[in-house]
Structure formats: structure tokens, C-alpha cells
Amino acid sequence: MIRDRGKAFYFLAIFFGLYVLFLYGPMIAIFVLSFQGPDGGLTFPMNGVSLFWFEKLFSGGGIVDIGAAFTRSLKLGLVVMLLTVTISVSAGLAFRKKFRGSAALFYIAVASLIVPSIITSLGIALEFRLIDDLVKNYGPDWLAETHTTFMGLFTSGLGAHLTWTLPFGLLIMFAIFNRFNPAYEEAARDLGATPWQTFRHVVLPIILPSVIGIGLFGFTLSWDEIARSSQAIGEVNTLPLELQSLTTTVTKPDIYALGTVTSAVSFLVIFLALVAIRALQNRQARQGSDAGSGML
Amino acid sequence: MAAAKPRLARWSDQTTAWLQALPLSFVFALFFLLPLALVVMVSFWDYNDYEMIPGFSGRGYTDSFEGCLAELPNLCTILKTYAKTLKLCFLVWLLTLLIGFTVAYFLAFHIRSKTWQIALSLLCTIPFWTSNVIRMIAWIPLLGRNGLVNQGLLGLNIIDAPIEWLLFSEFSVVLALVHLFTFFMVVPIFNSMVRIDKALIEAAYDAGASGWQTLVNVIIPLSKPGIVIGSIFVITIVMGDFITIGVMGGQQIASAGKIIETRLNALQFPAAAANAVILLGVTLLIIAALSKLVDVRKEL
Numbered sequence: 001m002i003r004d005r006g007k008a009f010y011f012l013a014i015f016f017g018l019y020v021l022f023l024y025g026p027m028i029a030i031f032v033l034s035f036q037g038p039d040g041g042l043t044f045p046m047n048g049v050s051l052f053w054f055e056k057l058f059s060g061g062g063i064v065d066i067g068a069a070f071t072r073s074l075k076l077g078l079v080v081m082l083l084t085v086t087i088s089v090s091a092g093l094a095f096r097k098k099f100r101g102s103a104a105l106f107y108i109a110v111a112s113l114i115v116p117s118i119i120t121s122l123g124i125a126l127e128f129r130l131i132d133d134l135v136k137n138y139g140p141d142w143l144a145e146t147h148t149t150f151m152g153l154f155t156s157g158l159g160a161h162l163t164w165t166l167p168f169g170l171l172i173m174f175a176i177f178n179r180f181n182p183a184y185e186e187a188a189r190d191l192g193a194t195p196w197q198t199f200r201h202v203v204l205p206i207i208l209p210s211v212i213g214i215g216l217f218g219f220t221l222s223w224d225e226i227a228r229s230s231q232a233i234g235e236v237n238t239l240p241l242e243l244q245s246l247t248t249t250v251t252k253p254d255i256y257a258l259g260t261v262t263s264a265v266s267f268l269v270i271f272l273a274l275v276a277i278r279a280l281q282n283r284q285a286r287q288g289s290d291a292g293s294g295m296l
Numbered sequence: 297m298a299a300a301k302p303r304l305a306r307w308s309d310q311t312t313a314w315l316q317a318l319p320l321s322f323v324f325a326l327f328f329l330l331p332l333a334l335v336v337m338v339s340f341w342d343y344n345d346y347e348m349i350p351g352f353s354g355r356g357y358t359d360s361f362e363g364c365l366a367e368l369p370n371l372c373t374i375l376k377t378y379a380k381t382l383k384l385c386f387l388v389w390l391l392t393l394l395i396g397f398t399v400a401y402f403l404a405f406h407i408r409s410k411t412w413q414i415a416l417s418l419l420c421t422i423p424f425w426t427s428n429v430i431r432m433i434a435w436i437p438l439l440g441r442n443g444l445v446n447q448g449l450l451g452l453n454i455i456d457a458p459i460e461w462l463l464f465s466e467f468s469v470v471l472a473l474v475h476l477f478t479f480f481m482v483v484p485i486f487n488s489m490v491r492i493d494k495a496l497i498e499a500a501y502d503a504g505a506s507g508w509q510t511l512v513n514v515i516i517p518l519s520k521p522g523i524v525i526g527s528i529f530v531i532t533i534v535m536g537d538f539i540t541i542g543v544m545g546g547q548q549i550a551s552a553g554k555i556i557e558t559r560l561n562a563l564q565f566p567a568a569a570a571n572a573v574i575l576l577g578v579t580l581l582i583i584a585a586l587s588k589l590v591d592v593r594k595e596l
Contacts, residue, residue, distance in 0.1 A: 008406075008507060009406050012398065012401070012402040012406055013402070013406070015398055015399070015402065016398075016399055016402050016403075016416070019395060019399055019420075019478075020419060020420070022475065023420065023423045023475070024423065025438070026431070026434035026435050026437075026438055026475070027423060027426060027430070027431060027434050029434060029437045029438055029444070030430065030433065030434045030436075030437065033437055041442075042436055042437060042440065044437060044443075044444055044447070086319070087319045087320050087323065088320075090316045090317070090319055090320070091316060091317050091319070091320035093313075093316045094312075094313040094314070094315075094316035094317035094320075095313075095317070097309050097310070097312070097313040098313075099310055099313035099314055099317065100310070101317075102313075102317070105317060105320065105321055105324070108324050108328065108329065109320070109324065111328075112324060112328045114528060114529070114532040114579075114583065115328075115332070115532070115536075115576065115579075116532060116533075116535060116536020116537075116553065116575060116576070116579060117536055118536050118538060118553045118556050118557065118572070118575075119332070119335060119536065119556075119572045119575065119576055120327075120328060120331060120332075122331075122335060122556060122560065122568055122569065122572050123328075123330075123331025123332050123334055123335045123572075124327055124331045125560075126331065126334045126335060126338050126565060126569065127330060127331045127334050129565070130334065159323065159326060159327035160327065162323050162327060163323070163324065163327050163328045166320060166323060166324070170320070195312075220425055223427075224425075224426070224427040224428060226428065226429065226539055227536070227537075227538075227539055230539075230557070231560060240427050240428075240429055243427065243429045243430070244429050244539060244543065247429065247432070247433055247543050248543075248547065255433060256433075259426075259427070259429075259430035259433065259434070262426075262427050262430065263425075263426045263427070263430060266425045266426055266427070267425065270425055
């Protein structure tokens with residue numbers, strides 16, 4: 001351990017402070033500017049204080065249909081969250097046992113994380129395009145005649161988002177089970193619990209706080225995702241895509257108001273998740289090592 | 297009989313594990329492996345103005361490198377674009393590494409209480425939860441022509457005309473990328489650092505090493521896994537990026553990802569796919585070189 005707080009400590013503390021300022025400064029600027037008065041522009045100084053740009057955002061008839069994009073992103077985020085949690089937990093359990101192909105599957109998950117998003121996105125777009133072509137050319141008549149595309153929010157879009165959220169979910173599961181004491185399960189088995197009972201009443205209560213963490217990751221990663229959605233989402237846009245397209249056209253603080261609103265949603269979700277995690281941890285602490293205590 | 301039971305149990309364990317891993321395998325097969333294979337396949341297809349034509353052709357590749365030999369020693373468009381992408385990537389990597397390492401070092405070795413460590417790490421994490429586009433546009437009120445920086449410098453009479461290159465330039469691209477992704481360096485490096493046995497640092501001090509010598513000879517080598525993992529993240533993100541470079545470069549700066557996007561918008565799928573294969577190849581080469589330095593799987 002570094003023993004005395006010499007010059008190095010103060011130098012590093014100042015460096016850290018500047019880094020935090022660098023992280024937050026710009027964001028705070030746009031949060032503040034989103035409360036510009038009706039005559040305000042994209043930069044300081046503030047020209048009055050109002051909720052004008054927020055009203056404009058939600059009154060519709062503005063730059064884009066924010067409400068629809070908002071709902072779409074929210075729905076997609078929730079579905080991605082549910083699937084990420086279910087699939088990651090299930091796969092996390094699988095990886096605790098050595099199964100053939102586990103190494104390959106692990107490397108595929110890591111590869112999915114580091115292959116540039118535009119390539120994955122392009123690949124999914126091509127895949128659906130080729131499937132659509134196949135259906136149009138060789139599909140049964142009743143389908144081929146009216147078919148346009150299978151691409152959409154909950155087909156190609158959902159798949160694209162899962163290739164991004166699942167690797168994170170899996171890595172978190174690894175971290176959880178690296179610290180997991182299997183003695184609890186052995187005890188449950190010795191007491192005659194079935195595998196499902198062991199999972200439901202012993203394993204799940206212990207890992208639940210981290211599982212909520214996975215859900216949180218799943219939702220926010222999906223909520224803010226652009227690169228993988230860019231080609232794979234189909235005809236409609238998610239909120240971040242709308243936001244991105246606005247950056248080139250909008251010269252009014254609407255865009256800051258939109259930024260403030262989406263950030264608020266992210267923060268709200270994280271806040272709720274942290275509260276839930278805290279409550280679960282307290283419950284675990286109260287009930288000692290009995291984890292879920294068989295309560296339903 | 298006695299020997300059969302464990303084998304049966306093992307077999308059933310395998311089956312359960314397989315079933316549990318099935319959904320994950322399914323998603324990756326359908327939305328990652330198959331699409332990648334199709335990108336490679338389509339990159340060798342022919343195309344015209346409005347559709348792709350199945351059948352082997354190298355046109356996607358030859359179109360991309362058109363005139364490259366003739367123009368030598370000058371670089372043709374695609375080589376110039378890659379040179380620029382690599383330059384941006386190197387700058388961002390270097391800056392995120394220096395900042396990320398310093399921040400992680402401060403958190404891991406100078407913050408003594410666990411609570412403060414967690415609190416300060418969380419402080420660094422929070423901005424990560426906001427959309428990247430918002431974090432990009434957040435620079436506009438600061439760097440724009442009438443932004444705070446220019447206003448401030450004008451007010452102090454340091455400059456007498458607004459600086460134009462602050463926004464929509466390579467400078468703003470690098471700044472935004474560092475702002476967005478230093479986090480990816482801090483986390484793995486911090487994780488490596490907290491695992492370093494404090495006794496080793498004590499030993500270095502006792503043996504008479506200065507703080508700097510300890511840093512160079514003990515801490516940096518032991519943080520290498522984190523440095524490599526963080527580098528892989530930052531490099532792959534920046535190499536494939538087209539959104540940050542697009543928004544912060546004012547849609548004026550070409551990048552490897554941007555080429556793919558442009559081809560896609562022109563509906564030239566085979567050409568887009570060929571460029572994706574090239575980008576993938578370059579990225580994988582860099583990662584392969586980096587992962588020679590450390591066994592990534594062992595470190596997770």
C-alpha cells in the first residue's frame with residue numbers, strides 16, 4: 001500500500017477531479033440548456049428559463065414523432081431485458097458444468113462483443129433480405145404475393161440487440177458463479193430437493209441481485225443502442241436512431257430536451273434496479289445464510 | 297451396474313447443460329454466425345444499381361480498391377480512409393490508455409476505504425448510462441462557434457476570432473471518442489490492479505524501489521491483462537465506428553465504418569459486405585497481435 005499521501009496523491013486526486021469534470025461537464029451543459037426559454041438557441045447564454053422545448057417535444061407535430069419512437073424503444077428494451085435475463089441465467093447454469101462445445105460457445109459470445117457492430121448489423125440485414133427474396137421467389141403463393149419483409153423491431157431488431165446484450169449478461173453470470181459457494185446446493189440436494197427446487201429456492205434467491213443487474217444492463221444497452229440497430233431494425237426507428245438523425249438537421253434545443261428525457265429514463269431504470277438490489281440484499285442479510293428461506 | 301450410474305449421471309448432466317445453453321447458442325447461430333457467413337458469401341457476389349446478383353464475382357473488392365495500383369505512390373481513397381481510421385484509432389487508444397490507467401491507479405492504490413472506492417467508481421460509471429448520441433451532442437454548446445470555449449477565449453482576449461476547428465473536426469472526433477470510451481479502459485485495468493497482491497508492492501518498497509520503479513516494474517506488468525482487454529475494446533469500437541465520427545466530424549470525415557454505411561445507403565450490398573470483410577480482417581489482425589501478449593480467457 002502506498003503509505004503517505006505525498007505529492008503523488010494530490011496530483012492524482014486533481015487528475016481524477018478533472019476527469020470527472022470532463023465526464024460530466026458537457027452533459028450538465030445540455031441538461032441545463034434543455035430548459036432554455038422559447039427564444040433560446042443551442043448555446044449559452046440562457047435566454048430565459050422554461051419547459052417550452054419539452055412541451056414542444058411531446059405536443060407532437062414537432063420535428064419527429066417522438067412518442068412513437070419512445071414507445072417502440074421502451075417495448076423493445078423490455079423484451080430485450082426479459083430475454084437477456086432468461087437466456088443468460090440459463091446459459092450461466094450450463095457453463096458451470098463442463099459440456100462439449102462450451103469453449104467454442106464462449107469464444108463466439110466474446111467475438112460477438114468485439115466484432116464491429118456495423119458488420120453484425122449488415123449481416124443481419126443481408127440475412128433478412130435473402131430470406132425475403134427466397135420467400136418471394138419460392139414461397140407458397142398465398143405468402144409470396146403479399147410478402148414484403150420479415151425485418152422488423154421484434155425480429156431482426158431484437159436479434160441484433162441480443163447479440164449485444166447477451167455477451168454482457170453471460171460475463172456477469174460468470175462473475176456470479178465464480179463467487180458462488182456450491183455447498184448450499186449440496187445441502188439442498190442432501191435434504192432431498194429436486195434440481196428445480198434447488199434452483200428456485202436456493203440458487204435463484206442468492207443470485208437474484210446480480211440477475212437484476214443483468215436485466216438493468218439488458219435494458220439500458222438496448223435503450224441506447226444505435227450501431228447494431230442502424231441497418232437491422234427495418235422501416236421504423238428507435239429513439240436513439242431518431243436522435244442521431246436529428247443531429248444533422250435540428251438547430252433548436254428540442255434535441256437537448258430529448259436528450260434530457262432519454263437520460264432521465266436511463267437514470268430512472270438504474271435507480272429502480274439499485275433500489276431492488278438493495279432491498280434483496282437487505283432481505284438476504286436479515287435472513288442470514290438461509291437465502292430465500294423457502295418463502296414464496 | 298455400479299459403474300453405469302455415474303456415467304448415466306454424467307450423460308444427464310451433459311444433456312441438461314446442452315439444453316440450458318441452447319437458447320444462447322440459437323441466438324448466436326441465427327443472429328451472429330449465420331449473418332457473418334452471409335457477409336463473407338455476399339462479398340463475392342455481383343451487383344448492379346438496384347440489386348445483388350448471386351454468382352461469384354470479385355467486384356465488391358476490385359471496386360473498393362479501384363485505381364489503387366495506378367495511383368501509387370499516392371494513396372487511393374480506401375487506403376487513405378484506412379490510414380485515417382488507424383490514426384484516429386491510435387490517438388484514441390493512447391489517450392484512453394493514459395487517462396484510464398491513471399484513473400484506475402488512483403482508485404486502486406490511493407483510495408483506501410472500500411466505500412470510497414465503490415462510490416468513486418460509480419461516479420465514473422454514471423455517464424455511461426446515457427445515450428452515446430447525447431454525450432456527443434453535449435459538446436456542441438461547449439465547442440461550437442459560439443460555444444463556451446470560444447466565448448471564454450474571446451472574452452479573455454486570448455483570440456480575436458472564434459476557433460473553427462473545435463467542432464466538426466478530427467479534434468472533436470477524438471475528444472468525443474475519448475469521452476465516450478475511457479470507461480472501457482478504466483474497468484478492466486482497475487480489475488487487474490485490485491487483484492495485485494499488496495505484499496508485492498510492500499516488497500518493492502522494502503527492497504528500496506522508488507514509487508516510479510514500483511510502477512514500471514511491478515504494477516504495469518501485473519496490470520497487463522487489464523490493459524490488453526481494455527485496448528481490445530477501445531480499438532474494435534473505434535475501428536468500426538461510424539456514428540461518433542459521423543456526428544462529431546460533421547459527416548465530413550471518412551472512416552472504415554463510414555464506407556460500409558455509404559455503400560449500404562447506395563444499396564450496393566456486395567460492396568458493403570466486401571468492405572465489412574476487409575474491416576473485420578484488419579480488426580482481427582490487431583486483436584490477434586494484442587492477444588499474443590496475454591491469455592484473455594484466463595483473466596476473466
